[in-house]
Amino acid sequence: MQFENSREFAIQLDKEDKLSGYRDKFIFPKVNGKEVIYFVGNSLGLQPRSAQKYVDEVMKDWAELAVEGHFYAEKSWWDYHERFSEKLARVVGAKPSEVTVMNTLTVNLHLLMVSFYRPEAKRYKIICEEKAFPSDQYMISSQVRFHGYDPKDAIVEIKKRDGENNFRIEDILEKIKEVGDECALVLIGGVNYYTGQVFDMETITKAGHEVGAFVGWDLAHAAGNVELKLSEWNVDFAAWCSYKYMNSGPGNASGCFINEKYHNKKDIPRFEGWWGHNKERRFLMEPEFQPEPNADAWQISNAPILAMAPYLASLQMFDEVGMPALIEKRNRIVAYLEFILHEIDKEVESTFEIITPENQEERATQLSVFLHGEGRELFNYLMEEGVITDWREPNVIRLAPVPFYCSFEDMYQFGQILKKGILNKQKVSN
Known part of the structure; x- marks a missing residue:
């Protein structure tokens, strides 16, 4: 045109x-x-007009039902997060069982690294992009130090060429190949926050797997913005905030993707809490953790219903369009x-x-x-x-x-x- x-x-x-x-x-x-x-x-999406209605519903249920709202509200609270699964799966290209909503973005990246950053004597390095969003830099550095490594040694940054504004895919693939069997994790932002460059997530994920590394994505600037096929690309894990393109409100709840090949595992490293426990037995207060058979196993605490209500309102529009x-x-x-x-x-x-x-x-x-x-x-x-x-x-x-x-x-x-x-x-x- x-x-x-x-x-x-x-x-x-x-x-x-x-x-x-x-x-x-x-x-x-x-x-x-x-x-x-x-x-x-x-940075922060506008407020959907429908968000107030969704929040008011929760406030009304709280006023009229109090604790009984967990089970008897029209949108019962005990399974409120499950209402996101199918709609979010369509946004990020996943199976409903592979997505969940909990916590906030950097918290979730930390929790997911418990499962997917498992350094060993030789394989301990993390590949990320140069000048990633500061929160990711802080998160990755603190994880490396927590495991007893020096960030200067354990963190490998992919750099732009002199005089260029964007990363070249061939440089990313070459760096992954160069680090090889020392690479424990590739963790990159799906869309660079500064330049808006969209990375070839499928190709990078495949390259990371070829050297035996886990591959995860920070999709803060990608979810609700770009076409994602997380299941098809065989991504190991991903997390995103909901307050940018997904219009859920300031600092709101984060979405997570965990590939189904890691479900139904009791021996996977994971920080656990009662909201990830078998839903049908959650209120029996059993001493032994029985994980949910899906991404909800990574849930820890009760869902923040008031925070999630605006996210659900916005997600309804994503599903319509x-x-x-x-x-x-x-x-x-x-x-x-x-x-x-x-x-x-x-x-x-x-x-x-x-x-x-x-x-x-x-x-x-x-x-x-x-x-x-x-x-x-x-x-x-x-x-x-x-x-x-x-x-x-x-x-x-x-x-x-x-x-x-x-x-x-x-x-x-x-x-x-x-x-x-x-x-x-x-x-x-x-």
Whole structure:
């Protein structure tokens, strides 16, 4: 399609958009009395209007049933987390038995590493990407130290080539092969949080298995954003937060994937608690742990029902729409945003360097833009004008036009605000 940088063209794209009606199902903050242009669904998704209803249901049940809500609420609490399994399985490409919801993301990665980072005398190294999200860096380093190893020796970082913004798949595969039988675990973010690069998870997983390592994925920026086939790719484990593209609310519950080949095992290393115990015998208070026959065996404590309610509300919409439709719009709206950026770049004689890969197979919702010659002053201007975006040092803004609630007209209007901000600065400078 030949794009045009005009409001009329953007409005026409919105009319053709099969998902346009979902925009009204979300609540937008306002700046100066107008709904914002929201580009930070990669940090915190907007609130679904239905979330309040789901939370109110729990509050009502708590008020009217108290402890009996565990069994007699319409959505009983004792098996509340089970309502996620089938819907989440469709989002991440798994079997319902392989997914569960519990805790928060880094907590779950720590718990999963109990099962999947089991260093031995020779096989003790972890491969991750250079400058992973800080929480992953802290988590991996602390796990290595806990097992008595020096992070400088046990952690192997895959690096970008000098002068390049993104990782090359051949470099990742070569590093896995080089570490070889010293590699205990490959643990990478499925989508790089800084550049928005999507990794070839299938190929990397296969390479890790070929050297005898476990392979896990932090899917914080991938779940609800990219096509995932965790079962088909034979991934060992994965975890993701729910508050970014999945719109569950700040700091909310995490999802987990544990490959079915690790189910029904009593001897697998695992930190255990009563919510992972055989559901039918959970309230018999038996002294010996009997694991659930699925990913729920990794559950530890009672499900946080109030926190999970908004997640269930959002997940209902994912199930209605389906990932293929979301990805179709994602590709189109990101391509239009990319076009707008290049057009404004020409008009203001500035230089925007999009450091996210051009190849559609290597990117998803996010475009990371290096603002050469601009600075935080421009970011502040955008925020004041109701463009909610994200600043990352040294000079990058991350733009994530989430397909559920961002419009093509948003992309056009953003371009006009960006253009005005740069021209105003140039006028003052002159």
